[in-house]
Amino acid sequence: MLQQTRRTPWVAIDAGILLTDMADIARWLMDQFRGAETEILLENYIFEGGVWPGQVLGILEAKARSGVRVHVTLDAIGSRGFPSAWASRLRAAGAYVHWYHRLRFIGMEHRLRRTHRRIIVVDGQWAAVGGFAFADVWLGAGVSSPPYREALFACRGPIAQHLRLAFARHHPGFPALALPLPGSGTMGPEGGAAWGKGRLLEGLPPRRRGMRRRLLAVLRTARRELWIATPYFNPDPVVRRALQQAARRGVDVRLLLAGRITDHPLLRFGIQAYYQPLMQAGVRIYEYQGAFLHGKYALADGYWVTLGSANLDFLSLWFNHELNIELRSPLAVLLLRSLFVREFAHAQELAMGGWQRRPRWRRTLEWLLAVLDRWAQARALGRRKY
Numbered sequence: 001m002l003q004q005t006r007r008t009p010w011v012a013i014d015a016g017i018l019l020t021d022m023a024d025i026a027r028w029l030m031d032q033f034r035g036a037e038t039e040i041l042l043e044n045y046i047f048e049g050g051v052w053p054g055q056v057l058g059i060l061e062a063k064a065r066s067g068v069r070v071h072v073t074l075d076a077i078g079s080r081g082f083p084s085a086w087a088s089r090l091r092a093a094g095a096y097v098h099w100y101h102r103l104r105f106i107g108m109e110h111r112l113r114r115t116h117r118r119i120i121v122v123d124g125q126w127a128a129v130g131g132f133a134f135a136d137v138w139l140g141a142g143v144s145s146p147p148y149r150e151a152l153f154a155c156r157g158p159i160a161q162h163l164r165l166a167f168a169r170h171h172p173g174f175p176a177l178a179l180p181l182p183g184s185g186t187m188g189p190e191g192g193a194a195w196g197k198g199r200l201l202e203g204l205p206p207r208r209r210g211m212r213r214r215l216l217a218v219l220r221t222a223r224r225e226l227w228i229a230t231p232y233f234n235p236d237p238v239v240r241r242a243l244q245q246a247a248r249r250g251v252d253v254r255l256l257l258a259g260r261i262t263d264h265p266l267l268r269f270g271i272q273a274y275y276q277p278l279m280q281a282g283v284r285i286y287e288y289q290g291a292f293l294h295g296k297y298a299l300a301d302g303y304w305v306t307l308g309s310a311n312l313d314f315l316s317l318w319f320n321h322e323l324n325i326e327l328r329s330p331l332a333v334l335l336l337r338s339l340f341v342r343e344f345a346h347a348q349e350l351a352m353g354g355w356q357r358r359p360r361w362r363r364t365l366e367w368l369l370a371v372l373d374r375w376a377q378a379r380a381l382g383r384r385k386y
């Protein structure tokens, strides 16, 4: 095996924060960066030129100049809008900028395999994951769509050191990143038992797909509830079948998906071909209204929570480098359940009757897009089987 699935051990979470409004997320991130004393690690799929990203850049540059170790890893495709002058500014200030998978090689596998991870670690203390990106469109600036609905989960405790190690794997030239920072992982006064335990769940391509295996295990063993939020719903047939089987055995399966406001309307259209069999099995489908739902999180049976970068789609489950945090935490369950309830109230649940009455031209288009999707999946998988 070239690379492996990594699930770090369960460790206590000392304190946690769940943020869903992009303005809060942007503020929180900038405050953390401003307060950094020793080290800032930042990895993201998307970091592009703009007003807010420019402010973040200014803080990172100033911090690097003041002696804080600043390491930035950006995906070469997702962050192609990152101005080259910004990379030069960061480097001139003493920061390290690493491009992940530049398109040097030919081959679909290589092109598909992106770092989709969102990792922030500050001073080895606070670690954050989610689906946020450094782009003005996330904040709703300059476009007609309002800010994205996101989910950033930040926590303090030994898991920050695990996240540093995960970050270091994309920074092979810097073994120092793999060493614990003095004072990192210390126990804080807040939290305690309520935050429970957490661990990292990484999807590391190409051979082992830990994210998918873990998801399938949860889908196959859930007994009461399985609520999943994802902006891009396009899993392979095995995962779709597991969702249907869970609903058939009486589990309350709900999907919270992006509605009309999405950056990939064609993709949304294509995957709607899969709605009917899911609804017939008893899966409840909600489409978010009023904003682009971009958060990626799930809740199962009131004891399991996961948040992070992974979409419930083919690319996340088979190709991308993803990073989620899994939590066994009463407080996280409470927060996620309230978040779901709040977001369901802003979503429209699709009714089977109305859905079946959609026009024929629409069904035909969905069918065509689904055929295209199956062809693309088969081509990407090559000789691998689901």
Ligand SMILES: O=P(O)(O)OC[C@H](O)CO
Pocket (backbone or CB within 6 Å): 045, 116, 131, 231, 263, 311
């Ligand atoms: O792949 P995601 O979930 O990071 O979303 C990416 C943006 O929406 C760009 O299309």
